[in-house]
Every structure is written in C-alpha cells, then in structure tokens.
Amino acid sequence: MTNTEKQAALITGANKGLGFEAARGLGARGWTIFLGSRDVGRGQVAVEKLAAEGVRAVLVPLDVTSDASVAEAVRLVRAHTDRLDVLVNNAGAPGHAINPADATVDEIHGVYDTNVYGPIRVTHAFLPLLRTAENPRVVMVSSAVGAFAVVSDPAQAASKMHELAYSSSKAALNMLTVRYAQALPGIKFNAITPGEVANGKFAATDMNGHRGQLTAAEGAEAIIRLATIPADGPTGTFTDRLGPVSW
Numbered sequence: 001m002t003n004t005e006k007q008a009a010l011i012t013g014a015n016k017g018l019g020f021e022a023a024r025g026l027g028a029r030g031w032t033i034f035l036g037s038r039d040v041g042r043g044q045v046a047v048e049k050l051a052a053e054g055v056r057a058v059l060v061p062l063d064v065t066s067d068a069s070v071a072e073a074v075r076l077v078r079a080h081t082d083r084l085d086v087l088v089n090n091a092g093a094p095g096h097a098i099n100p101a102d103a104t105v106d107e108i109h110g111v112y113d114t115n116v117y118g119p120i121r122v123t124h125a126f127l128p129l130l131r132t133a134e135n136p137r138v139v140m141v142s143s144a145v146g147a148f149a150v151v152s153d154p155a156q157a158a159s160k161m162h163e164l165a166y167s168s169s170k171a172a173l174n175m176l177t178v179r180y181a182q183a184l185p186g187i188k189f190n191a192i193t194p195g196e197v198a199n200g201k202f203a204a205t206d207m208n209g210h211r212g213q214l215t216a217a218e219g220a221e222a223i224i225r226l227a228t229i230p231a232d233g234p235t236g237t238f239t240d241r242l243g244p245v246s247w
C-alpha cells in the first residue's frame with residue numbers, strides 16, 4: 001500500500017477549523033474520512049459540505065473525553081473498515097487563559113481531559129485498527145505554546161501569555177508523542193503545530209476568535225503532510241508548516 005492509494009483516516013474534532021480542513025485535504029486525495037464530531041448536528045453539516053465536494057466522509061459521533069463515546073466510535077469505524085491508516089488527534093480545548101495565580105484544578109482538569117487524556121483514550125482504543133494498516137500514522141495536533149523553547153524565548157508572544165492549562169497540556173502531548181514513537185516503532189507518531197513558529201503566526205479559527213494570520217487551510221498543511229508520510233518517513237518529530245520546531 002502506498003500513500004497514493006485509497007486510505008482511511010479518523011480525525012477528531014473535524015466538524016470545523018483545522019480538523020475540517022485536514023478532512024477536506026485528505027478527502028480530496030480520495031481517502032475515506034471518518035469525521036469525528038462530538039455534536040452530531042455540527043458533524044452532519046460538515047459531512048454534507050465535504051460530500052458536495054466529492055469527499056467520502058463518514059460521520060463518527062466522538063467526544064474524546066468519554067470512554068463510552070470512544071468505544072462506540074471504534075464500533076462504528078469497524079463496521080466500515082478493518083484497517084485505519086491514519087489517526088489525527090486534533091480535538092482541542094483552549095481553556096480560559098486564567099493567570100497561574102488564579103488557576104484551579106477544575107479548569108485544568110477539563111483542558112487535560114480533552115488535550116491529554118483525549119488523545120490517549122482515542123489512540124489506545126484505535127491501536128488494533130491502526131496495527132492492521134501497512135504504514136499506520138498518528139498525528140498529534142499540538143501547539144507552539146507546548147514547546148519549552150518557545151515559551152522561554154522572550155521574543156515570542158507566548159512568553160508573555162500567562163496561563164497554565166493549555167500550554168502545559170500541549171507540552172504533555174508533545175511528550176506523549178515522543179514516548180509513543182519510542183515504544184511503538186511500527187506506528188509513526190508525530191506532533192505538529194499549525195502555525196509558523198519562527199514568524200509568530202497561527203491559523204484563524206474559532207479557538208482564537210479568528211485572530212490568526214494564516215487560513216485554516218494553511219494551518220492544516222502540517223497535519224496533511226504528516227498524515228501522508230511514506231513508510232520510511234519520520235516518527236517522534238515536532239514540526240510546523242515551515243519545518244522542525246524545537247521542543
């Protein structure tokens with residue numbers, strides 16, 4: 001199986017934003033897209049939008065914070081295929097940008113449930129389907145603010161963004177990526193950040209009130225690049241649309 005042949009990808013949080021654009025880009029290659037959405041109505045609208053463009057997308061109701069929802073998603077995907085080539089852990093929660101002095105476990109727990117436990121829950125549940133693919137790949141949608149190199153650089157705006165939940169959750173996601181990659185050499189695990197770290201740019205989506213300087217499609221480029229790497233491609237890396245990013 002080469003990456004030009006038809007493949008199947010599950011993308012979490014694909015009803016809008018970067019997940020939707022990744023679904024559109026991979027779907028345009030003739031892939032089957034399992035479109036994860038925690039809200040069935042919003043997911044259905046997205047599936048219909050893609051279908052109108054000729055993309056074969058299957059709605060997968062999927063709340064990454066729920067074991068039951070993830071188990072149901074596995075059952076649904078299994079009804080369509082016995083093989084999953086690509087998993088994109090894209091669903092993310094921004095938190096409330098609360099100053100560390102005022103941050104509580106309650107806020108942090110909700111963000112971790114989506115950004116850290118979510119990818120673990122979904123990855124663990126889909127490992128059997130990924131293992132039946134010839135060149136399975138997992139893309140972790142991380143963030144520049146999950147990088148120590150970025151938040152400790154005074155030249156980066158992120159160094160002045162005082163919050164705990166989101167940045168530490170993405171730092172954890174980066175470590176998960178490396179640890180999965182080391183332990184499971186048969187599956188490629190790579191983390192990406194959707195922006196351009198060197199230029200301090202990010203992608204305009206609902207998550208940031210559309211203040212990003214890049215389009216969502218540009219933000220999804222790195223997701224698509226790592227989702228389509230060949231069998232001799234990298235694992236355990238962290239990149240943006242311009243290239244490698246320091247952890």
Ligand SMILES: NC(=O)c1ccc[n+]([C@@H]2O[C@H](COP(=O)([O-])OP(=O)(O)OC[C@H]3O[C@@H](n4cnc5c(N)ncnc54)[C@H](OP(=O)(O)O)[C@@H]3O)[C@@H](O)[C@H]2O)c1
Binds near residue numbers: 038
């Ligand atoms: N935009 C950027 O430049 C940027 C930069 C760095 C990192 N990221 C990361 O990129 C990813 C996508 O974000 P985005 O910018 O595209 O934002 P977005 O448009 O707000 O999309 C976020 C997606 O995650 C979904 N989601 C949230 N909680 C979920 C849950 N518990 N279960 C399933 N889905 C859930 C949302 O679903 P609903 O529609 O139901 O809320 C939505 O589909 C996130 O992981 C984010 O941290 C984005």
